[in-house]
Amino acid sequence: MPQHHTADTEVVVIGGGQAGLAAGYHLRRAGLDFVILDADTAPGGAWQHTWDSLHLFSPAAYSSLPGRLMPPQPGETYPDAAHVVAYLTDYEQRYDLPVHRPVRVAGVHRDGARLRVETDSGTWRARAVISATGTWSRPFIPAIPCRHGFQGTQLHTVEYERPSDFAGRQVIVVGGGNSAAQIAADLAYDSDLTWVTLREPRYLADDIDGRALFDHATARRKALDEGRTDNGGVASLGDIVAVPPVRTARDTGLLKPQPLFTRLTATGVEWPDGTTADADAIIWCTGFRPALSHLAPLGLRGPRGHIPTAGTQALADPRLHLLGYGDWTGPASATLIGVGRPARDAALAIAELLH
The missing domain is CATH 3.50.50.60 (FAD/NAD(P)-binding domain)
Structure with a gap:
């Protein structure tokens, strides 16, 4: 036109x-x-x-x-x-x-x-x-103190492409949802990974996939429309679908979540107790x-x-x-x-x- x-x-x-x-x-x-x-x-x-x-x-x-x-x-x-x-x-x-x-x-x-x-x-x-x-x-990154003082690479889920880009580097993945778990599993083998989550990751049962999630969401909408009790929706089942790569990395001990840090430093992150971790890159999987x-x-x-x-x-x-x-x-x-x-x-x- x-x-x-x-x-x-x-x-x-x-x-x-x-x-x-x-x-x-x-x-x-x-x-x-x-x-x-x-x-x-x-x-x-x-x-x-x-x-x-x-x-x-x-x-x-x-x-x-x-x-x-x-x-x-x-x-x-x-x-x-x-x-x-x-x-x-x-x-x-x-x-x-x-x-x-x-x-x-x-x-x-x-x-x-x-x-x-x-x-x-x-x-x-x-x-x-x-x-x-x-x-x-419209990627979202939370307002973390000193975020702009970090001298390494920061990117959001939308900018991540492949694990080879981070081979041999110290990487912090932030987020407790599906994208964070999949990207952390991607990076767990060839990079020095720290996975940071707001709360302990909640995996759905290994036999649950998108079919069950859709059925659950539909049942919730029907219940709400009919004035019945809210079943809590998909979030009540968990946050992470255990797709095969995530399941493998988890079961081999490569996905070990750490609590959320309080601030960024020039070279990494710092937790409430004053402990720190260095990072070359931070990947924000924050929705x-x-x-x-x-x-x-x-x-x-x-x-x-x-x-x-x-x-x-x-x-x-x-x-x-x-x-x-x-x-x-x-x-x-x-x-x-x-x-x-x-x-x-x-x-x-x-x-x-x-x-």
Whole structure:
């Protein structure tokens, strides 16, 4: 689309990763006219930017978007990120989804009965918008005293690629979730690893993978919808899925968590009792925040930066839906298998609103 061009459509989907594609599938089924705007230069969403050894928590058949089963990856129970990218690329082509890329959205504005989506490639005016930008572009690093005084390398999960980059070096991995455990397991063999967690790591039972997590999240949402007791969600089961590389490193004694330090020093970290550890690099596996800056012109932010929603629909503007940011926009909606149902609900709600 040429610069400064303006086009009208029924729905604009912002984000061409797994959530955006699931939305596109259901919008097509609902008979709506739509475009998908993706900031990346190629298909695959955040999966194309992950570290080399990342694998899914679930077998391929349990990691699928609506309408198209993910084929198994030969030799792998749990597919790797490259396999997911290939699947998403095929999915986009198979359903001939109207993805425009690279298009970076600057802001969404009210424009009478429509929402105006301003981008670096022109303007779209839509009767409804689905925001599906995820969290990968907003890495979070906590405010640790003296963090900027450390003279070594600091990077976030999003910047980690492979263990060979740290061979023979002293590395501190910070975080108690799945990314931290997988990256720590990656580094445990060829680097001098210190793994730091806020609390003792909680591993899920070895036989639990993404299938059980999705079932648990879905059961929780059903219970809450029916006014029954909250089962605590996925977090009640544990924080870390014991995928094979993590299990092996743990069982061979290579993953020994240390408590969180109090501050950084020029050469490493210091704990409350004054003991220190030197480090060449610190990898912050400390999570993400929703990428919602493009929605700032609408003035919808509520507590903790979230936009209040009923399901996926913004309470203050029913023309806006948020998809794939976590349980607050649908149970397990940040997962491949979990995003299909809230994507369907969003498409149906938009169809009802427009017609």
